[in-house]
Amino acid sequence: MAKNINSSVLNLKPINKISFKQRMLSYKRKPLSFLLLIIVGLAAFLSAAALIFLMVYILVKGIPNLTPELFAWEYNSENVSCMPSIINTLIITCLTLAIAVPFGVGAAIYLAEYAKKGNKLVKVIRTMAETLSGIPSIVYGLFGMMFFVTALHWNMSLLAGSFTLAIMVLPTIMRTTEESLLTVPDSYREGSFGLGAGKLRTIVKIILPSSMPGILAGIILAIGRIVGETAALIYTSGSATGTATNVMDSGRTLAIHMYVLANEGLYTNQAWGTAVVLLVLVFGINTLSAFIAKKLGSKKG
């Protein structure tokens, strides 16, 4: 019996389903609406197409150049290995995050949880953060060169580069973290305070876990900027070809490596290969971060 009903339901023709004919008819009545559909459809298609074209172009040009020599441990002008740059990139990324995340998250916690609403200082900090995130990165690079490299005598080093990048990504991390803290419902805070939990415990145990996905999104954005940055690094961490053995060494990141190769014009093929590596690296970091975000998200239940 039940089976019969099911099959008869399947055979029914739903009247609420808009057929192609009906849709065309409605567009005929409103041609402007049809025009809009075409424009937005085209916009979506072209945006996706541009991205896909770029990716495919890089992959087609780059993959044939992915030779084993490109991943040799030592760089020389024969193999133009990008291995040292990969390692430098990872070091700079970790170092920059180690500096920027505590300050950025800390500042955001102050702004969202401690500062009184309408506080003048808060407004000043917010405006400054917004301004800073709009400044071209070469300005950070020049500042880094004047301050860290020259004034502090750090010379061109991974440390100088990391500090420069840390200042650059600080506003990003701060703003995304603050936004994410502000979306935590006040009822969580009330609930926690109502149980006699202090401010510290409320922030650490209730508010930060709930806003973790947003904070991680900010960190992923920051990683993207760090890995892709050239202008801020070229005069701070420099473009030495070797693997840095300590943070006071100069060393080039992948993006700078690529910039130099393309600039010299002698190793265009290897530059394409490096582009593929950079693409894969960024993709890998994003996937990993998303995975961590998901893990943290599921842990909190």
Next chain:
Amino acid sequence: MDKFQIQSMNLHYGKFHALKNINLNMQKNKITAFIGPSGCGKSTLLKSLNRMNDLVEGCKITGSLKLDGEDIYGNMDVNVLRKRVGMVFQKANPFPMSVYDNIAFGPRTHGVKNKKQLDEIVEQTLKDAAIWDELKDRLKKSALGLSGGQQQRLCIARALAVKPEVLLMDEATSALDPISTGKIEELCMKLKNEYTIIMVTHNMQQALRVSDYTAFFLLGEMIEYNDTDTIFSSPKEQKTEEYITGRFG
């Protein structure tokens, strides 16, 4: 015996005079209900009892509020006060974690670390809140997946887990269906042997059914305070009579 003694208390939100010269003593192991139309200050008064109003900017309180003779706004540590005076909010607000962790949050805050002891507290408080049978198999599941009524009873259990002396309930049943409301009312009657309960309610029937004493508020003033039967059968003030018979509010 008086649990709370409030003397000539005034409260301002900025320039708005929200509570005017309140004098009120509330008894231990009884249920006291605050009734009155929206905006009359009853929730504000409730939140003053465990200093939740501290979180509101521009809130200014004068007068004296005492818990067991001890000044609430004196040297008492605010976290200790909130441990002694627990609160259940209008909208159920379980934390985004498991049922178990929700209940254990309070005891952990106040220093209980032993796993076995925590297990016992969780089981006992869930039983006290009459929700153990429904939740015992899903202690590790997220509390956000529970129904509204279950969430609210979980919040009551969470408040009970820190062993408070007083339970403040701010329209705790206003968002619930009649069956859940009934369960929570039953729970209150059971709990009053051990706790002092003060509830804000918009539901006159609820005040009549559950409470021992009722205070009626209007525009920041306490119009009348008496035992519930007297308030509802022979109120002294005309305004009280008009409100409880539904002529305004």
